[in-house]
Amino acid sequence: MDSTEELFREDANQWTCEANVLAFEEDGGLILDRTVAYPVGGGQAGDAGVIHADGVSWRFGDTRKSKQHPGAILHVIEGAAPLPGTRVIVEIDADRRQCHRRFHTATHLLCALLPYPVNGCSITQSYARLDFHTDEAFDKDALNAGLAHWVAAARPVRHRWISEAELDANPSLVRSMSVQPPRGLGRVRVIDIDGVDLQPCGGTHVNNTADIGAVLVTKIEKKAAKTRRVVLGFAAPDVT
Structure with a gap:
C-alpha cells in the first residue's frame, strides 16, 4: 500500500x-x-x-x-x-489544531529557557507539559517572564530539512531522551525559531512566536529525583 x-x-x-x-x-x-x-x-x-x-x-x-x-x-x-x-x-478541527500549534511552539521556548534534556512530553488542546532531566529547582515567575519575552519578541518560526549526516554531526540538537528523530529517510525535519531554538521535531507549530499568545506555566512538579515537570496552560482572557 x-x-x-x-x-x-x-x-x-x-x-x-x-x-x-x-x-x-x-x-x-x-x-x-x-x-x-x-x-x-x-x-x-x-x-x-x-x-x-x-x-x-x-x-x-x-x-x-x-x-x-x-x-x-x-x-x-x-x-x-x-x-x-x-x-x-x-x-x-481548526481550533484544536491551533491549540496544539501554540502549545507545541511554547514548549520549544521552554527548551530554550531550560537547557536540560527532555524525558517526557505531552501536548493536548487544553495543556502541555515537558519533563526535564535535572534536579535543579525552577522559578515559575522567571519562566513566565521568559515566555512572555519571547512571545513579545515575535520571532519567526520555520521548518527545514537536514540530512541524517548533519544531525549526526550535531548530536546536541536532539533534546529529547524519550523520542528520537525517525531514521532511514535520509533527512530529518527541524524547527528553527529564529535566534531562540533549533531542534528536530515533526509536530505542528505557529508561524511566529507572537502567535503563541498568552501562555503561562501553571505548575512545576518534582516527579522524581532527576525529573522536574513543567505544565503550560493558556492565560484566561482579560474580560475587564
Whole structure:
C-alpha cells in the first residue's frame, strides 16, 4: 500500500484538502492517499475533524499512524467507511489544531529557557507539559517572564530539512531522551525559531512566536529525583 502524503509537514496552516480513499482497517480507521491531519506522535495529540464525500460526512475523533501499513495514516471514523477510490474532502478541527500549534511552539521556548534534556512530553488542546532531566529547582515567575519575552519578541518560526549526516554531526540538537528523530529517510525535519531554538521535531507549530499568545506555566512538579515537570496552560482572557 502507498504511504499517506503528509501535507501538515510542509504547511500547518492548511485545514482542508482533497484525497482518495485507499483502504479501511477494521480495528483502526480510514487510510487516505494524502491528509492535512496530524497523527498522534512525539507527544502531540492527533488531529480530529470531518471527512466529506457526496453529501455524506464521517467524523474522526483521532488520527494515528497505522501499525499494519507503515507510512499510512489512520483517520478513526464513526460509522461505515467510504469505499476505496472514493474522492473525499478532509477538514480538521481548526481550533484544536491551533491549540496544539501554540502549545507545541511554547514548549520549544521552554527548551530554550531550560537547557536540560527532555524525558517526557505531552501536548493536548487544553495543556502541555515537558519533563526535564535535572534536579535543579525552577522559578515559575522567571519562566513566565521568559515566555512572555519571547512571545513579545515575535520571532519567526520555520521548518527545514537536514540530512541524517548533519544531525549526526550535531548530536546536541536532539533534546529529547524519550523520542528520537525517525531514521532511514535520509533527512530529518527541524524547527528553527529564529535566534531562540533549533531542534528536530515533526509536530505542528505557529508561524511566529507572537502567535503563541498568552501562555503561562501553571505548575512545576518534582516527579522524581532527576525529573522536574513543567505544565503550560493558556492565560484566561482579560474580560475587564
